[in-house]
Amino acid sequence: MTDTPALARLLPDLGRRVLVMGILNVTPDSFSDGGLFAAEEEAATQAESLVAEGAAILDIGGESTRPGHTPVPAEEEQARVLPVIRRLAGRVPAPISIDTYKASTARAALEAGAAIVNDVWGLQREPDIATVAAAHGAPVIVMHNRETIDPSLDILDDMRRFFERSLDIARHAGLPDADIVLDPGIGFGKSWEQHIEALRRLPELRALGFPLLVGVSRKSLLGRLHDRETKPSERLNGSIAAHVLAASLGADIVRVHDVAAHVEALRVVDAVLPRGEAR
Numbered sequence: 001m002t003d004t005p006a007l008a009r010l011l012p013d014l015g016r017r018v019l020v021m022g023i024l025n026v027t028p029d030s031f032s033d034g035g036l037f038a039a040e041e042e043a044a045t046q047a048e049s050l051v052a053e054g055a056a057i058l059d060i061g062g063e064s065t066r067p068g069h070t071p072v073p074a075e076e077e078q079a080r081v082l083p084v085i086r087r088l089a090g091r092v093p094a095p096i097s098i099d100t101y102k103a104s105t106a107r108a109a110l111e112a113g114a115a116i117v118n119d120v121w122g123l124q125r126e127p128d129i130a131t132v133a134a135a136h137g138a139p140v141i142v143m144h145n146r147e148t149i150d151p152s153l154d155i156l157d158d159m160r161r162f163f164e165r166s167l168d169i170a171r172h173a174g175l176p177d178a179d180i181v182l183d184p185g186i187g188f189g190k191s192w193e194q195h196i197e198a199l200r201r202l203p204e205l206r207a208l209g210f211p212l213l214v215g216v217s218r219k220s221l222l223g224r225l226h227d228r229e230t231k232p233s234e235r236l237n238g239s240i241a242a243h244v245l246a247a248s249l250g251a252d253i254v255r256v257h258d259v260a261a262h263v264e265a266l267r268v269v270d271a272v273l274p275r276g277e278a279r
Contacts, residue, residue: 089113146189
């Protein structure tokens with residue numbers, strides 16, 4: 001028996017360097033790569049490529065969370081993700097996180113070999129998901145989200161109150177603080193200005209005392225900064241810039257589609273601003 005938190009055992013380099021989480025969407029309708037990896041063989045090949053490129057975590061999701069997405073029943077979500085998780089668990093060296101807000105999907109995924117729960121509703125859509133994670137000794141990633149966009153909000157104040165509710169749920173379920181990561185939810189439930197503000201004020205979130213995950217990869221908010229219409233796959237430069245900035249402001253993990261390019265860029269951040277130094 002060890003007293004080392006599960007998160008520290010799964011990610012021993014967390015806090016020592018910026019970690020890259022590789023995105024694997026086994027969906028037909030995700031905003032950037034929907035349909036590309038929906039089949040098990042293609043998904044497994046992509047997962048192995050992401051890990052070979054340097055992904056420290058492999059994030060597998062079976063339901064698109066893009067704006068305007070169609071909700072997917074838990075049974076369908078599980079039919080998409082479970083064969084891939086079973087195939088990869090123990091075969092790839094990176095821990096697998098399950099990208100879901102459904103307690104039943106989290107349970108099935110953890111039983112299939114996933115090790116982390118990544119909830120885009122911060123444990124608040126289905127609070128039982130926290131109990132499931134605690135029962136399996138799985139760390140959780142708690143993302144800030146909103147049903148509606150309210151440009152008048154102080155978005156950092158809203159995040160703090162949201163995370164307080166999420167932390168209450170996690171602690172009540174028996175999840176230790178050492179196994180919790182916070183995600184500001186860039187691209188979710190915010191105006192463009194609030195997305196930018198959330199990134200700018202990452203040090204204030206970092207002051208809450210939890211590791212931070214930031215995911216801006218290929219998102220439409222980056223497209224607004226171009227002087228032309230762009231497809232998600234054309235937003236690599238902006239994605240790298242946003243994640244390098246996030247890392248310099250305190251992000252510990254970045255969630256990306258393009259792993260190799262981000263690993264190279266973040267080596268520069270780690271060389272100039274080693275973890276633990278003021279950022």
